[in-house]
């Protein structure tokens with residue numbers, strides 16, 4: 001029988017500790033998250049490095065970085081835990097239990113969409129614990145590259161990666177201004193916006209990416225702009241008269257300050273859609289498969305739903 005070094009020297013617990021440190025790039029933060037003492041975490045990572053025969057981390061300034069070997073071990077540990085999580089859920093299902101974790105990472109605009117579905121899903125599957133991460137497109141791409149979650153939602157799936165993307169529903173981007181703005185209530189051309197300050201999301205945001213791409217396609221100039229790294233803050237700043245903004249229309253459905261209005265600009269809204277994205281080749285957990293199915297059922301109830 002083949003002798004495997006890791007079955008003699010490495011424990012699952014060490015791999016779990018490694019993942020916690022790698023995700024947070026900090027022994028202290030990992031120790032806190034795992035409710036362990038800091039020296040325990042350092043010792044276990046050191047033992048693992050010894051078993052592997054090479055350092056797993058390097059310290060650059062105050063930051064911990066994974067070495068190339070470390071990256072490789074982390075990738076292997078994630079695949080291993082994916083398989084084990086799947087096994088755990090299947091065993092639980094055999095025993096008539098529906099348990100497990102469902103990890104979803106979505107771009108910020110999708111926070112107006114996914115929690116609703118998650119609510120109805122969790123009501124039907126009380127044994128499943130959801131973990132929802134919300135971040136801008138750049139950060140969600142990073143999570144996808146590191147295989148940190150089961151499912152992802154993007155408006156602009158990163159097709160350069162090996163992914164599968166299914167359209168969900170429309171996510172049009174509209175221009176907003178304070179109520180009573182000089183341009184409100186009439187049909188506008190882009191040139192009418194000259195002199196207005198545009199409040200833009202940060203680099204890495206899918207909303208910003210869509211706006212820049214749209215303007216480039218139309219050969220329309222990017223007006224004088226200011227960066228604000230949050231759609232909610234853009235809404236507040238627009239209401240306060242700092243400028244006009246382009247945001248997901250869904251961001252206006254709830255909690256919109258009463259003092260903002262949508263401008264009627266020719267060519268807008270910018271067509272945009274959400275997609276449910278998975279890494280091709282990833283073995284989805286029963287919880288993730290059940291959630292995908294739930295999303296399909298919810299979408300089927302929306303009359304004439306479809307991606308733009």
Ligand code: PGA
Nearest residue numbers: 107108137155205206207
């Ligand atoms: P983001 O999300 O602007 O927060 O990246 C938006 C999107 O891509 O819809």
